[in-house]
Amino acid sequence: MSNSVVALTPRRHLSDRQAQTVQRLVDAAVEELRSVGYDGLTVRNVAKRAGVAPATAYNYFASREHLVTEVFWRRLESLPETRLDGRRSASSRVASTLSEMALLVADEPELAAACTVAMLSNDADVKVLRDRIGLTWRHRLQRALGDAADPAVLTTLEFAVSGAMLQAGMGHLDYADLPERLARTADLVVR
Structure with a gap:
């Protein structure tokens, strides 16, 4: 398998409920950034803002860097061709x-x-x-x-x-x- 195919393979399949949880976390991360900036951003605070248990948030995002990069990725993917x-x-x-x-x-x-x-x-x-x-x-x-x-x-x-x-x-x-x-x-x- 080529590197480009490997890079595009999702880590795991998300159920609709899981996908909604991830979207809530992504949206909450943007709100948290607007509120406290990057220096004050934590996955735990994003989880709280999203109404999600911290352990659940860490199940999807290993770090704040991962979460913020996911925000950028989703924005890029949502751009129309x-x-x-x-x-x-x-x-x-x-x-x-x-x-x-x-x-x-x-x-x-x-x-x-x-x-x-x-x-x-x-x-x-x-x-x-x-x-x-x-x-x-x-x-x-x-x-x-x-x-x-x-x-x-x-x-x-x-x-x-x-x-x-x-x-x-x-x-x-x-x-x-x-x-x-x-x-x-x-x-x-x-x-």
Whole structure:
């Protein structure tokens, strides 16, 4: 089995009730981040906010990093597929795709900062989610580039979006500036 297939295999099947519990925890994590920030975030407090026993929360999320990365993953997965207009240039299509990905958490500074820290964790569950996030970014960029996507261009664009989001998450760039900066990057790289 290829690495990409392994990375996309779910850890376990969730019943409807379990899936609802996980969703409550994810929603509560966002509310808790808005309330106390990443430094004050604990799985125990998220569980309390969600009305879930702490042991149950830890059954699904091994750490706060895992929980926050799950929030980002779910947001990324909920983005609709980019509508690709063949009349637009590849550079324009890529710029739109990069912008959608970069602005995913832009309106929520607490969540954005938390995602930056959480996704750099060595936690094994975070690594699985990072792999899924990376594969999703690759899929979206490949689609925007078209069938003849140069692997070197694709890799460069992946570095650009992850680097831009890291810079914004660290406070070195403003999320609002990312679409313009990534559009310039797409123009330079995709030519």
